[in-house]
Amino acid sequence: xxxxxxxxxxxxxxxxxxxxxxxxxxxxxxxxxxxxxxxxxxxxxxxxxxxxxxxxxxxxxxxxxxxxxxxxxxxxxxxxxxxxxxxxxxxxxxxxxxxxxxxxxxxxxxxxxxxxxxxxxxxxxxxxxxxxxxxxxxxxxxxxxxxxxxxxxxxxxxxxxxxxxxx
Amino acid sequence: xxxxxxxxxxxxxxxxxxxxxxxxxxxxxxxxxxxxxxxxxxxxxxxxxxxxxxxxxxxxxxxxxxxxxxxxxxxxxxxxxxxxxxxxxxxxxxxxxxxxxxxxxxxxxxxxxxxxxxxxxxxxxxxxxxxxxxxxxxxxxxxxxxxxxxxxxxxxxxxxxxxxxxxxxxxxxxxxxxxxxxxxxxxxxxxxxxxxxxxxxxxxxxxxxxxxxxxxxxxxxxxxxxxxxxxxxxxxxxxxxxxxxxxxxxxxxxxxxxxxxxxxxxxxxxxxxxxxxxxxxxxxxxxxxxxxxxxxxxxxxxxxxxxxxxxxxxxxxxxxxxxx
Amino acid sequence: xxxxxxxxxxxxxxxxxxxxxxxxxxxxxxxxxxxxxxxxxxxxxxxxxxxxxxxxxxxxxxxxxxxxxxxxxxxxxxxxxxxxxxxxxxxxxxxxxxxxxxxxxxxxxxxxxxxxxxxxx
Numbered sequence: 340x341x342x343x344x345x346x347x348x349x350x351x352x353x354x355x356x357x358x359x360x361x362x363x364x365x366x367x368x369x370x371x372x373x374x375x376x377x378x379x380x381x382x383x384x385x386x387x388x389x390x391x392x393x394x395x396x397x398x399x400x401x402x403x404x405x406x407x408x409x410x411x412x413x414x415x416x417x418x419x420x421x422x423x424x425x426x427x428x429x430x431x432x433x434x435x436x437x438x439x440x441x442x443x444x445x446x447x448x449x450x451x452x453x454x455x456x457x458x459x460x461x462x463x464x465x466x467x468x469x470x471x472x473x474x475x476x477x478x479x480x481x482x483x484x485x486x487x488x489x490x491x492x493x494x495x496x497x498x499x500x501x502x503x504x505x506x
Numbered sequence: 507x508x509x510x511x512x513x514x515x516x517x518x519x520x521x522x523x524x525x526x527x528x529x530x531x532x533x534x535x536x537x538x539x540x541x542x543x544x545x546x547x548x549x550x551x552x553x554x555x556x557x558x559x560x561x562x563x564x565x566x567x568x569x570x571x572x573x574x575x576x577x578x579x580x581x582x583x584x585x586x587x588x589x590x591x592x593x594x595x596x597x598x599x600x601x602x603x604x605x606x607x608x609x610x611x612x613x614x615x616x617x618x619x620x621x622x623x624x625x626x627x628x629x630x631x632x633x634x635x636x637x638x639x640x641x642x643x644x645x646x647x648x649x650x651x652x653x654x655x656x657x658x659x660x661x662x663x664x665x666x667x668x669x670x671x672x673x674x675x676x677x678x679x680x681x682x683x684x685x686x687x688x689x690x691x692x693x694x695x696x697x698x699x700x701x702x703x704x705x706x707x708x709x710x711x712x713x714x715x716x717x718x719x720x721x722x723x724x725x726x727x728x729x730x731x732x733x734x735x736x737x738x739x740x741x742x743x744x745x746x747x748x749x750x751x752x753x754x755x756x757x758x759x760x761x762x763x764x765x766x767x768x769x770x771x772x773x774x775x776x777x778x779x780x781x782x783x784x785x786x787x788x789x790x791x792x793x794x795x796x797x798x799x800x801x802x803x804x805x806x807x808x809x810x811x812x813x814x815x816x817x818x819x820x821x822x823x824x825x826x827x828x829x830x
Numbered sequence: 831x832x833x834x835x836x837x838x839x840x841x842x843x844x845x846x847x848x849x850x851x852x853x854x855x856x857x858x859x860x861x862x863x864x865x866x867x868x869x870x871x872x873x874x875x876x877x878x879x880x881x882x883x884x885x886x887x888x889x890x891x892x893x894x895x896x897x898x899x900x901x902x903x904x905x906x907x908x909x910x911x912x913x914x915x916x917x918x919x920x921x922x923x924x925x926x927x928x929x930x931x932x933x934x935x936x937x938x939x940x941x942x943x944x945x946x947x948x949x950x951x
Binding site for chain 2: 464
């Protein structure tokens with residue numbers, strides 16, 4: 340891939356993620372702690388069109404800037420950065436193994452699940468050192484599975500257009 | 507090349523993170539619990555595994571201390587009036603604490619009330635309500651001012667009986683905790699029939715202690731979590747009897763010389779088990795306002811379950827509560 | 831690219847099962863319970879099933895214990911205070927009913943999952 344094209348895509352996807360991530364903060368869902376995860380579209384797109392290292396840059400930018408704009412920087416960063424990295428890594432491995440048979444729909448569902456599980460882990464280790472929060476995990480993971488599928492569909496739609504332009 | 511190093515950096519980061527998850531994900535209990543009967547209750551001690559010798563030491567020490575304190579109590583109770591009876595340093599400490607609680611409760615808490623409560627059959631039964639004549643006769647003997655003590659001796663002015671049971675159990679637990687610390691054990695629980703000391707934390711989380719709901723089958727009243735502190739509950743639901751529809755609990759007010767039934771239970775968190783134990787009884791005797799005043803002075807969180815089943819949290823109890 | 835593919839659907843179903851698994855598991859925690867009979871320094875495990883046990887013959891204490899599928903209680907005891915009989919059912923993890931004069935107690939223990947390390951009473 341051409342160098343400039345790559346840099347442009349990193350910037351584009353990161354900006355995409357950040358804007359959606361910040362935008363999302365203004366529309367809280369009825370359940371506390373649950374968000375649609377629109378910002379992950381950018382990460383999904385970069386996973387499918389860029390190298391892993393480039394994706395990590397998108398992840399880094401997204402985590403940092405969404406946390407800065409959302410306020411409460413330290414906690415947001417602590418929660419989102421490791422989870423986003425873990426979920427991006429898992430999705431990357433998943434695409435490498437099953438990419439020929441699967442679409443972003445299942446990739447996103449998997450990533451979303453890893454993301455919520457990591458967040459619970461961090462919450463438990465650093466913030467609420469109380470085992471009881473684990474009892475909510477199944478409900479949260481179900482919802483995140485649904486949002487993950489939804490985000491995966493959106494990513495599919497966008498990817499179709501990117502692919503066409505690339506050809 | 508640059509890209510490769512970048513990838514390996516992230517691979518490293520990822521594997522560290524995954525390792526972290528796996529590491530914290532699998533935990534083994536690694537604790538051992540032993541139960542035995544001592545001090546008129548069942549004692550449960552939980553320690554990290556492979557501390558058999560410490561268990562033995564604790565059991566022996568508990569028996570020894572309990573024997574010592576009850577023998578001394580009996581000696582004092584059986585001794586004639588006016589005679590100087592020598593006491594150990596442990597007993598001197600208990601007497602000092604008795605004076606402290608007596609003062610704190612403006613006379614309601616008094617170890618000499620055993621003169622009266624004994625007539626009802628406490629602490630071991632069988633129970634019955636003594637007749638008024640007998641009570642009147644004994645009331646004159648009771649009273650903390652009727653004992654005088656020095657660091658080495660104690661003497662009684664009247665033929666009274668004392669009982670330090672309200673807080674000596676807690677004191678023994680504290681002495682056992684000292685043994686644990688000396689043996690470099692910094693995690694464990696000593697549970698002497700509901701009087702608990704929590705030492706350190708349980709591997710990767712804090713110990714969690716429930717306050718029992720006297721109504722069977724209902725949720726715990728409260729679940730608390732803390733470190734290097736004790737919690738003790740005094741209730742009206744364990745040691746009591748009912749006569750003529752009146753509930754006689756084992757807690758007596760030294761001002762009225764009567765059994766009190768003020769609350770369903772009073773729980774106290776304090777730095778030492780002895781203090782939690784003593785204050786739980788002191789608070790049981792007081793009204794809510796007085797408890798509020800005292801607990802802010804002693805800085806001990808209190809949880810009260812009232813007779814009409816209301817839960818009252820005071821002096822920062824809620825800070826230690828965890829959801830359940 | 832066609833989406834979702836068949837593999838997608840299979841993977842999502844597997845993930846769904848993973849999510850739902852803990853929900854079903856939670857409801858069966860009753861099966862992790864153990865009923866212990868503590869007599870002096872010995873610990874025996876009693877089966878959690880509907881029955882009434884007289885402890886006199888086997889264990890030498892004059893008490894009767896009634897067990898159920900997930901709980902147990904002491905129904906008769908020769909101790910003067912009757913604290914253990916009055917206690918009623920032991921059901922929750924860690925709950926214990928003690929008869930001190932006979933040095934006998936029944937206790938519910940739960941493996942690993944127990945959330946409570948002790949009960950103040």
